[in-house]
Amino acid sequence: MTLAERLLWEKLKDSPGGLRFRRQHPVGGFILDFTCASAMLGIELDGDSHDGKMESDASRDAKLALMGWKMIRLPNSQVLNEAHETAEWLVDMCQKRLED
Numbered sequence: 001m002t003l004a005e006r007l008l009w010e011k012l013k014d015s016p017g018g019l020r021f022r023r024q025h026p027v028g029g030f031i032l033d034f035t036c037a038s039a040m041l042g043i044e045l046d047g048d049s050h051d052g053k054m055e056s057d058a059s060r061d062a063k064l065a066l067m068g069w070k071m072i073r074l075p076n077s078q079v080l081n082e083a084h085e086t087a088e089w090l091v092d093m094c095q096k097r098l099e100d
Contacts, residue, residue: 001023002045002047002076003076003080004045004047004076004077004079004080005023005033005034005045005079007079007080007083008034008043008045008079008083008086008087009023009034010083011083011084011086011087012034012087012090012091016087016088016091017091017094017095019036019038019039019091019094019095020036020037020038021034021035021036022034022035022036022037025037027042027064027067027069028063028064028067028069030060030063030064032044032064033045036090036094038094038098039070039093039094039095039097039098040068040069040070040097041069041070041071041072041090041093041094041097042064042069042070042071042072043071043072043074043090044057044071044072044073044074045073045074045075045076045079046073046074046075046076047075047076057073061073070097072090072093074086
């Protein structure tokens with residue numbers, strides 16, 4: 001795991017808000033950095049390895065959307081600078097999806 005992934009995982013692994021998050025979770029032939037399966041929310045952290053891959057990332061996200069998944073892409077820098085706030089926002093996103 002990258003430093004950003006480790007930081008975010010530390011915030012999500014204890015299932016805040018009663019949600020269950022998983023890391024490196026397989027979905028439809030893809031491995032997602034993090035998921036909240038009950039909310040069908042996938043989370044990808046994008047670092048340098050995603051530079052120049054916007055088209056393939058968008059295609060992947062579109063295929064996952066057809067399966068009902070909402071994908072959120074976050075830059076590593078956001079997590080590195082605001083891990084706690086980012087985790088809280090993700091929990092809120094999951095809870096809103098469950099309410100809809």
